[in-house]
Amino acid sequence: MKSPFAYQPRPRPLQLASPGAAVAYLGAIVAVAFLYSNPLVLVAAGVAAVLAGLLAGARRAVRVALKMGFALALLIVVVNALVVSRGETVVARLGDWPLLGKVDVTFEAIVAGLSGGLRAAVAMIAAAVYSACVDPDRVLRALRPLAGRSALTATLVSRLVPVAASDAARLRDAARLRGPGAAAVGKAPLGRRLLAGSLDRAVDVAATLELRGYSLDAPPARAHRSGSRYDRRFYAVAAVVLAAAIAGKALGADDFNTYPSVEIGLGPATLALGALVVISGLAPLRRWDVSTLSRIGRQSRHAEVARV
Secondary structure (H helix, E strand, C coil), X not given: CCCCCCCCCCCXXXXXXXXXXXXXXXXXXXXXXXXXXXXXXXXXXXXXXXXXXXXXXXXXXXXXXXXXXXXXXXXHHHHHHHHCCCCCCEEEEEEEECCCEEEEEEHHHHHHHHHHHXXXXXXXXXXXXXXXXXXXXXXXXXXXXXXXXXXHHHHHHHHHHHHHHHHXXXXXXXXXXXXCCCCCCCHHHHHHHHHHHHHHHHHHHHHHHHHCCCCCCCCCCCCCCCCCCCHHHHHHHHHHHHHHHHHHHHHCCCCEECCCCCEECCCHHHHHHXXXXXXXXXXXXXXXXXXXXXXXXXXHHXXXXXXX
């Protein structure tokens, strides 16, 4: 079973764009998530990342990243609520805990943890879309003139992480197929088997690279710039999102306070920035998708007129 985060070539704008344009576009969404703490802007950045992944055809990657992101966000909320006791609104008094002392869960600490959890979830979704939609071989070719060995290492990591995820899924399936009479296999044995298989694969990859001459000093490669007609679109969207994010910070769009009481700003600047970030998620939309949506809209209007 192929990992949902593995790159799959598709005739979509995000896959056809150059790696620099794709990274600039997804990086702009992540930059908004790290620049802002307002939950409204963070949710808008998450929606933009999800829309970008769905329009690029990475539905499985987005679905898995959403589950992992929600789990991580929940963990951050729980940890922050237990560790931080600041805030005026006490939700629960849990008494004295070892190492933590007196634990009072406050509404303000929950909201602060939710802001950090949303930021982590947005970064995870954007990383999943990048892994599933950006060709690592093109990234290697683009970075080879700058840092050949580092680019090769990064490319191998991006290739082998989905393979390790597939190995883990196959090991779990094999453990379940042993039958009800077999002893249960815990996570530790599965982890050791996965680590052993990963080390064996790493040795094989190193031997293959050695045979292909990657250990020799090669002459500097010339940069082959293969542009795409979609590059300008993604660069423009990234520039607009970053400019709007910087301007929004100056205009107070990140009006958000958690302590001593929760204050979430919903001013015009915040709403405008959130709407712009959500719209930026439509950048991977194909012209065929636009024509299809317009045709569906016309058909629905004609159907309503016919019913009337």
